[in-house]
Amino acid sequence: MPEGHTLHLIARDHRRRLGGRALRVSSPQGRAVDAARRVDRSVLERIDAHGKHLFYEWSTGEVLHVHLGIFGHFLDGPSGGPNVRWRMATDDDVCIDLVGPTACEVLKPDAADAVAARLGPDPLRRDADPEVAWARLRNRRVGIGQVLMDQSVFAGVGNIFRAESLYVCGIHPERPANTVTRDEFDALYATVARMLKQALKDKRIVTVARDELPKPLKQLDRLEGRYVYRQENCFRCGTPVRRWDLAGRWCYACETCQPPPPTAELWR
Protein backbone atom coordinates (compact mmCIF):
# COMPACT_ATOMS: atom_id res chain seq x y z
CA MET A 1 0.00 0.00 0.00
CA PRO A 2 2.81 2.29 -0.88
CA GLU A 3 3.45 5.74 -2.21
CA GLY A 4 6.71 6.35 -4.02
CA HIS A 5 9.05 6.73 -1.05
CA THR A 6 8.16 3.22 0.16
CA LEU A 7 9.51 1.66 -3.03
CA HIS A 8 12.78 3.50 -2.62
CA LEU A 9 13.04 2.18 0.92
CA ILE A 10 12.39 -1.34 -0.32
CA ALA A 11 14.97 -0.96 -3.10
CA ARG A 12 17.53 0.26 -0.60
CA ASP A 13 16.87 -2.68 1.72
CA HIS A 14 16.97 -5.24 -1.06
CA ARG A 15 20.13 -3.72 -2.49
CA ARG A 16 21.82 -4.16 0.86
CA ARG A 17 20.65 -7.71 1.50
CA LEU A 18 20.43 -9.22 -1.97
CA GLY A 19 22.52 -7.06 -4.28
CA GLY A 20 25.53 -8.53 -6.03
CA ARG A 21 24.71 -12.10 -5.06
CA ALA A 22 23.63 -15.19 -6.90
CA LEU A 23 20.13 -15.92 -5.66
CA ARG A 24 17.79 -18.81 -5.47
CA VAL A 25 14.63 -17.58 -7.10
CA SER A 26 11.35 -19.43 -6.99
CA SER A 27 7.60 -18.98 -7.16
CA PRO A 28 6.07 -21.21 -4.47
CA GLN A 29 2.59 -20.14 -5.50
CA GLY A 30 3.22 -21.53 -8.96
CA ARG A 31 2.04 -18.51 -10.84
CA ALA A 32 5.46 -17.25 -11.90
CA VAL A 33 7.38 -20.51 -12.06
CA ASP A 34 8.66 -20.03 -15.59
CA ALA A 35 9.75 -16.47 -14.92
CA ALA A 36 11.56 -17.54 -11.75
CA ARG A 37 13.35 -20.33 -13.57
CA ARG A 38 14.73 -17.84 -16.07
CA VAL A 39 16.70 -15.92 -13.44
CA ASP A 40 17.22 -18.58 -10.77
CA ARG A 41 20.86 -18.77 -9.63
CA SER A 42 21.89 -15.69 -11.55
CA VAL A 43 23.36 -12.60 -9.92
CA LEU A 44 21.12 -9.70 -8.93
CA GLU A 45 23.19 -6.85 -10.30
CA ARG A 46 21.04 -3.80 -9.81
CA ILE A 47 17.80 -2.67 -8.19
CA ASP A 48 16.04 0.43 -9.33
CA ALA A 49 12.95 2.20 -8.03
CA HIS A 50 11.04 4.48 -10.38
CA GLY A 51 7.85 5.87 -8.91
CA LYS A 52 5.90 2.91 -7.60
CA HIS A 53 7.70 0.44 -9.83
CA LEU A 54 10.69 -1.74 -9.00
CA PHE A 55 13.19 -3.10 -11.52
CA TYR A 56 15.61 -5.90 -10.66
CA GLU A 57 18.40 -6.44 -13.19
CA TRP A 58 19.94 -9.90 -13.40
CA SER A 59 23.19 -11.17 -14.85
CA THR A 60 21.13 -12.93 -17.52
CA GLY A 61 20.33 -9.47 -18.87
CA GLU A 62 16.68 -9.82 -17.98
CA VAL A 63 14.71 -7.54 -15.68
CA LEU A 64 12.16 -8.39 -13.04
CA HIS A 65 9.41 -5.78 -12.97
CA VAL A 66 7.37 -5.51 -9.77
CA HIS A 67 4.38 -3.37 -8.98
CA LEU A 68 2.77 -3.89 -5.59
CA GLY A 69 -0.66 -2.39 -6.26
CA ILE A 70 -2.86 -2.06 -3.20
CA PHE A 71 -2.32 -5.51 -1.76
CA GLY A 72 1.23 -6.39 -2.62
CA HIS A 73 3.96 -6.48 -0.02
CA PHE A 74 7.31 -8.01 0.78
CA LEU A 75 7.99 -9.94 3.93
CA ASP A 76 10.91 -11.76 5.42
CA GLY A 77 10.48 -15.40 4.60
CA PRO A 78 10.27 -18.18 4.16
CA SER A 79 6.70 -17.38 5.07
CA GLY A 80 5.32 -20.86 4.51
CA GLY A 81 2.03 -19.54 3.23
CA PRO A 82 0.67 -20.73 -0.11
CA ASN A 83 0.45 -17.22 -1.53
CA VAL A 84 4.07 -16.36 -2.15
CA ARG A 85 4.35 -15.21 -5.75
CA TRP A 86 8.08 -14.65 -5.77
CA ARG A 87 10.90 -15.67 -3.46
CA MET A 88 14.49 -14.47 -3.54
CA ALA A 89 16.93 -16.19 -1.20
CA THR A 90 20.64 -16.35 -0.61
CA ASP A 91 22.36 -19.60 0.21
CA ASP A 92 22.69 -18.60 3.82
CA ASP A 93 20.15 -16.62 5.76
CA VAL A 94 18.31 -14.10 3.61
CA CYS A 95 14.89 -14.92 2.21
CA ILE A 96 12.50 -12.30 0.91
CA ASP A 97 8.97 -13.18 -0.15
CA LEU A 98 6.62 -11.17 -2.36
CA VAL A 99 2.88 -11.58 -1.84
CA GLY A 100 -0.07 -10.25 -3.80
CA PRO A 101 1.60 -7.94 -6.33
CA THR A 102 -0.22 -6.42 -9.29
CA ALA A 103 2.80 -7.05 -11.50
CA CYS A 104 5.61 -9.57 -11.17
CA GLU A 105 7.13 -10.35 -14.55
CA VAL A 106 10.52 -11.04 -16.07
CA LEU A 107 11.13 -8.83 -19.10
CA LYS A 108 13.73 -8.36 -21.78
CA PRO A 109 15.62 -5.07 -21.32
CA ASP A 110 13.65 -3.41 -24.13
CA ALA A 111 10.34 -4.23 -22.55
CA ALA A 112 11.53 -3.05 -19.14
CA ASP A 113 12.73 0.21 -20.69
CA ALA A 114 9.33 0.64 -22.28
CA VAL A 115 7.65 0.36 -18.88
CA ALA A 116 10.02 2.93 -17.40
CA ALA A 117 9.64 5.24 -20.38
CA ARG A 118 5.93 5.56 -19.70
CA LEU A 119 6.63 6.93 -16.23
CA GLY A 120 6.96 10.61 -15.51
CA PRO A 121 9.75 12.09 -13.41
CA ASP A 122 10.19 10.62 -9.94
CA PRO A 123 11.54 13.45 -7.76
CA LEU A 124 13.42 10.90 -5.68
CA ARG A 125 15.58 9.97 -8.65
CA ARG A 126 18.66 11.86 -9.78
CA ASP A 127 17.50 11.79 -13.40
CA ALA A 128 14.10 13.38 -12.66
CA ASP A 129 13.29 16.12 -15.14
CA PRO A 130 10.41 18.41 -14.13
CA GLU A 131 10.09 19.62 -17.72
CA VAL A 132 8.70 16.24 -18.70
CA ALA A 133 5.91 16.60 -16.16
CA TRP A 134 5.21 20.16 -17.25
CA ALA A 135 5.04 19.17 -20.90
CA ARG A 136 2.66 16.30 -20.17
CA LEU A 137 0.25 18.25 -18.01
CA ARG A 138 0.07 21.70 -19.56
CA ASN A 139 -2.33 20.78 -22.34
CA ARG A 140 -4.69 18.64 -20.34
CA ARG A 141 -8.10 19.87 -19.40
CA VAL A 142 -8.94 17.37 -16.65
CA GLY A 143 -8.47 18.35 -13.03
CA ILE A 144 -4.95 18.76 -11.71
CA GLY A 145 -5.94 16.29 -8.99
CA GLN A 146 -6.39 13.57 -11.58
CA VAL A 147 -3.22 14.51 -13.40
CA LEU A 148 -1.13 14.41 -10.23
CA MET A 149 -2.07 10.77 -9.71
CA ASP A 150 -1.20 9.92 -13.30
CA GLN A 151 2.09 8.06 -13.07
CA SER A 152 3.09 9.14 -16.55
CA VAL A 153 3.14 12.74 -15.30
CA PHE A 154 4.45 12.47 -11.73
CA ALA A 155 5.84 9.08 -10.73
CA GLY A 156 5.48 8.20 -7.08
CA VAL A 157 2.56 10.44 -6.13
CA GLY A 158 -0.38 8.65 -4.53
CA ASN A 159 -3.58 9.76 -2.89
CA ILE A 160 -1.93 11.20 0.23
CA PHE A 161 0.70 13.27 -1.54
CA ARG A 162 -1.90 14.45 -4.03
CA ALA A 163 -4.19 15.82 -1.34
CA GLU A 164 -1.41 17.28 0.76
CA SER A 165 0.69 18.89 -1.96
CA LEU A 166 -2.31 20.57 -3.58
CA TYR A 167 -3.35 21.82 -0.17
CA VAL A 168 0.07 23.33 0.57
CA CYS A 169 0.07 25.06 -2.79
CA GLY A 170 -3.50 26.33 -2.39
CA ILE A 171 -4.62 24.65 -5.59
CA HIS A 172 -8.05 23.05 -5.87
CA PRO A 173 -7.96 19.48 -7.29
CA GLU A 174 -10.63 20.35 -9.86
CA ARG A 175 -8.63 23.19 -11.37
CA PRO A 176 -8.16 22.15 -15.00
CA ALA A 177 -4.51 21.20 -15.42
CA ASN A 178 -4.08 23.62 -18.31
CA THR A 179 -4.99 26.56 -16.08
CA VAL A 180 -2.14 25.82 -13.68
CA THR A 181 0.49 28.50 -14.21
CA ARG A 182 4.19 27.80 -14.57
CA ASP A 183 4.80 29.32 -11.16
CA GLU A 184 2.13 27.14 -9.60
CA PHE A 185 3.58 24.09 -11.30
CA ASP A 186 7.07 24.90 -10.02
CA ALA A 187 5.72 25.23 -6.48
CA LEU A 188 3.77 22.00 -6.83
CA TYR A 189 6.75 20.03 -8.11
CA ALA A 190 8.96 21.40 -5.35
CA THR A 191 6.33 20.53 -2.75
CA VAL A 192 5.89 16.98 -4.00
CA ALA A 193 9.67 16.52 -4.04
CA ARG A 194 10.04 17.86 -0.53
CA MET A 195 7.25 15.65 0.81
CA LEU A 196 8.64 12.52 -0.82
CA LYS A 197 12.13 13.20 0.53
CA GLN A 198 10.79 13.88 4.00
CA ALA A 199 8.77 10.65 3.93
CA LEU A 200 11.86 8.75 2.81
CA LYS A 201 13.75 10.14 5.78
CA ASP A 202 10.93 9.57 8.29
CA LYS A 203 9.86 6.22 6.86
CA ARG A 204 6.29 7.50 7.17
CA ILE A 205 4.17 10.28 5.74
CA VAL A 206 3.94 13.40 7.87
CA THR A 207 3.23 16.32 5.59
CA VAL A 208 2.51 19.01 8.15
CA ALA A 209 5.53 21.26 8.55
CA ARG A 210 7.59 20.51 11.64
CA ASP A 211 7.00 23.94 13.17
CA GLU A 212 3.23 23.46 12.82
CA LEU A 213 3.08 20.08 14.54
CA PRO A 214 1.19 20.17 17.83
CA LYS A 215 3.26 17.36 19.32
CA PRO A 216 6.43 15.37 18.65
CA LEU A 217 6.60 13.21 15.57
CA LYS A 218 6.78 10.00 17.56
CA GLN A 219 3.53 10.71 19.37
CA LEU A 220 1.55 11.26 16.19
CA ASP A 221 -1.22 8.83 15.44
CA ARG A 222 -1.30 7.14 12.04
CA LEU A 223 -3.72 9.69 10.58
CA GLU A 224 -2.29 12.78 12.25
CA GLY A 225 0.27 15.11 10.78
CA ARG A 226 -1.76 15.73 7.61
CA TYR A 227 -3.51 18.90 6.53
CA VAL A 228 -6.58 17.46 4.79
CA TYR A 229 -6.04 13.80 3.86
CA ARG A 230 -8.60 11.84 5.86
CA GLN A 231 -9.16 14.79 8.14
CA GLU A 232 -12.53 16.03 9.40
CA ASN A 233 -11.44 19.64 9.41
CA CYS A 234 -8.72 21.67 7.79
CA PHE A 235 -5.55 21.60 9.91
CA ARG A 236 -5.07 25.34 9.57
CA CYS A 237 -8.46 27.02 9.32
CA GLY A 238 -10.87 24.41 10.69
CA THR A 239 -13.20 24.43 7.69
CA PRO A 240 -14.81 21.00 7.23
CA VAL A 241 -12.77 19.08 4.66
CA ARG A 242 -14.71 18.17 1.53
CA ARG A 243 -14.30 14.58 0.35
CA TRP A 244 -15.56 13.35 -2.97
CA ASP A 245 -14.97 10.58 -5.46
CA LEU A 246 -12.59 11.53 -8.24
CA ALA A 247 -12.16 8.81 -10.84
CA GLY A 248 -12.67 6.11 -8.24
CA ARG A 249 -10.41 7.54 -5.54
CA TRP A 250 -11.30 9.74 -2.59
CA CYS A 251 -10.19 13.28 -3.07
CA TYR A 252 -9.79 15.74 -0.18
CA ALA A 253 -9.67 19.53 -0.10
CA CYS A 254 -10.27 22.53 2.10
CA GLU A 255 -12.29 24.84 -0.08
CA THR A 256 -11.34 27.83 2.01
CA CYS A 257 -7.60 27.31 1.56
CA GLN A 258 -8.05 25.90 -1.96
CA PRO A 259 -10.61 28.02 -3.79
CA PRO A 260 -12.63 25.96 -6.27
CA PRO A 261 -12.52 27.03 -9.91
CA PRO A 262 -15.66 28.77 -11.19
CA THR A 263 -16.59 25.87 -13.44
CA ALA A 264 -16.56 23.40 -10.57
CA GLU A 265 -19.18 25.42 -8.71
CA LEU A 266 -21.63 25.18 -11.58
CA TRP A 267 -21.70 21.43 -11.22
CA ARG A 268 -22.45 21.38 -7.54
Add this chain to the structure above:
DNA sequence: TATGTATGGTAAG
Protein backbone atom coordinates in the same frame (compact mmCIF):
# COMPACT_ATOMS: atom_id res chain seq x y z
C1' DT B 1 -15.93 -13.71 13.68
C1' DA B 2 -17.52 -10.73 10.12
C1' DT B 3 -17.37 -6.69 7.50
C1' DG B 4 -15.59 -2.66 5.26
C1' DT B 5 -11.90 -0.02 3.60
C1' DA B 6 -7.29 1.15 1.50
C1' DT B 7 -1.26 4.95 0.28
C1' DG B 8 -2.95 1.39 -7.19
C1' DG B 9 -3.02 -0.03 -11.72
C1' DT B 10 -4.45 -2.87 -15.62
C1' DA B 11 -7.40 -5.09 -18.87
C1' DA B 12 -11.70 -5.70 -20.69
C1' DG B 13 -15.76 -3.66 -22.63
Add this chain to the structure above:
DNA sequence: TTACCCTACATAA
Protein backbone atom coordinates in the same frame (compact mmCIF):
# COMPACT_ATOMS: atom_id res chain seq x y z
C1' DT C 1 -16.61 2.96 -16.82
C1' DT C 2 -16.29 -1.57 -14.50
C1' DA C 3 -14.18 -5.77 -12.74
C1' DC C 4 -10.41 -7.54 -10.84
C1' DC C 5 -6.24 -8.55 -8.02
C1' DC C 6 -7.22 -11.21 -3.49
C1' DT C 7 -3.81 -8.68 1.64
C1' DA C 8 -3.75 -6.18 6.00
C1' DC C 9 -5.89 -3.67 9.17
C1' DA C 10 -9.48 -1.30 11.78
C1' DT C 11 -13.88 -1.49 13.42
C1' DA C 12 -18.35 -3.65 14.32
C1' DA C 13 -20.83 -7.40 16.28
